[in-house]
Amino acid sequence: GAGVSQSPSNKVTEKGKDVELRCDPISGHTALYWYRQSLGQGLEFLIYFQGNSAPDKSGLPSDRFSAERTGGSVSTLTIQRTQQEDSAVYLCASSRFLSSGNTIYFGEGSWLTVV
Amino acid sequence: KNEVEQSPQNLTAQEGEFITINCSYSVGISALHWLQQHPGGGIVSLFMLSSGKKKHGRLIATINIQEKHSSLHITASHPRDSAVYICAVAQETSGSRLTFGEGTQLTVNP
Numbered sequence: 407g408a409g410v411s412q413s414p415s416n417k418v419t420e421k422g423k424d425v426e427l428r429c430d431p432i433s434g435h436t437a438l439y440w441y442r443q444s445l446g447q448g449l450e451f452l453i454y455f456q457g458n459s460a461p462d463k464s465g466l467p468s469d470r471f472s473a474e475r476t477g478g479s480v481s482t483l484t485i486q487r488t489q490q491e492d493s494a495v496y497l498c499a500s501s502r503f504l505s506s507g508n509t510i511y512f513g514e515g516s517w518l519t520v521v
Numbered sequence: 522k523n524e525v526e527q528s529p530q531n532l533t534a535q536e537g538e539f540i541t542i543n544c545s546y547s548v549g550i551s552a553l554h555w556l557q558q559h560p561g562g563g564i565v566s567l568f569m570l571s572s573g574k575k576k577h578g579r580l581i582a583t584i585n586i587q588e589k590h591s592s593l594h595i596t597a598s599h600p601r602d603s604a605v606y607i608c609a610v611a612q613e614t615s616g617s618r619l620t621f622g623e624g625t626q627l628t629v630n631p
Contacts, residue, residue, distance in 0.1 A: 439618070449607065449621040462618065497564065510554060510619070512564035 408432075410513035412498050418519045419488055427483040427516045429498030437501045438481050439510070440473055444494040452496075455481060488520045524548050527608050527622035534629050540595040542625045544608030547589065551611050554619065555582050555593050558605040567593070567606075598629045 411430040419425050431438045440452040451465035455475045466472070470488075475481040485492055495515040501508040525546045534540055544553070555567040568575050568582040570591065575582050579598075584591040595602055608622040 448623045449609075449619075451618045451620075454618055465618065499564075509566050509569050511566060512556075514561075514563050 410498055410500050410511050412496075412513035412516050414516055415514065416517045416519075418521060421490060421520055422487055424484065424486045425488055425518060427485075427496050427498075427518070429481045429483070429500075429513060431479065431481070431498070431500030432511055433479075435500035435502055435511075436478065437508075438475060439499045439501075440481070440483050441497045441499065442494040443497065443515075444491075447494075449497070452483070485518075488518075490520045493518055493520045523623070524612075524620050525608055525610055525622040527606075527625050529625060530623065531626045532628070534598050534627070536599055536629055536631050538598050538629075540598050540602075540627065540629075542593045542606050542608075542627070544591045544593070544622055545589060546591075546608075546610050546620075548610065548620070549613040550586075550589075551613050553584055553591050554609040554611070555591070556607040556609060558607060558624065560604070564607075595627075600629045600631050603628050 410432055413428045417425055436457045438455045441449045442452055443449050453466055453473045454462040470486045473483045495517045497515045498513045499510050501510045528543045552569055552571045554569050557565045557567050567580060570582055570584045579596045581594040593606060605624040605626050607624045609619040611619055
């Protein structure tokens with residue numbers, strides 16, 4: 407597609423349930439990033455994928471969070487046993503290679519509300 | 522102290538004014554990004570800089586690597602420029618991730 411596509415756009419879930427958020431990066435982009443932004447807060451790095459290399463998971467806040475990227479394209483961010491503090495907008499971004507040298511493109515985000 | 526600091530945090534301007542948003546960072550970087558976040562949350566990349574100056578329409582971004590400082594300028598501001606502007610750096614030691622400033626909320630009144 408023309409841009410980074412994320413789904414769902416909005417998700418309301420009950421505390422304790424698992425959620426999956428999907429990201430379709432721009433075709434040909436080997437780098438994919440997940441960030442989140444809580445209400446009134448700045449952007450927070452979660453995880454980064456680059457080609458077939460092991461992902462940089464250093465930003466994941468707990469072991470309830472995991473992400474995978476299948477076939478070097480689509481990525482899924484999974485949050486298990488959701489908590490209210492997980493409520494945030496989860497943003498996916500992609501770039502051709504490392505963000506240090508290329509423009510980074512963001513999706514519209516998935517707004518997660520845990521009630 | 523945050524590794525990336527922006528100023529001001531909030532800025533209100535009248536249509537037509539020249540606007541400057543500043544970003545200072547304390548780490549070695551390989552690149553600096555200026556991002557624009559619209560009220561709905563969507564984020565657009567405005568510039569990616571590693572040196573010098575870039576211009577796109579009414580937007581100008583400059584970076585001084587020695588002083589670890591970047592500025593984003595908006596000429597002839599317009600209400601549609603109202604958004605949050607975010608400075609983000611790609612650190613030399615962790616090129617895979619961006620470190621973000623807190624953002625500058627710009628409101629341009631007609």
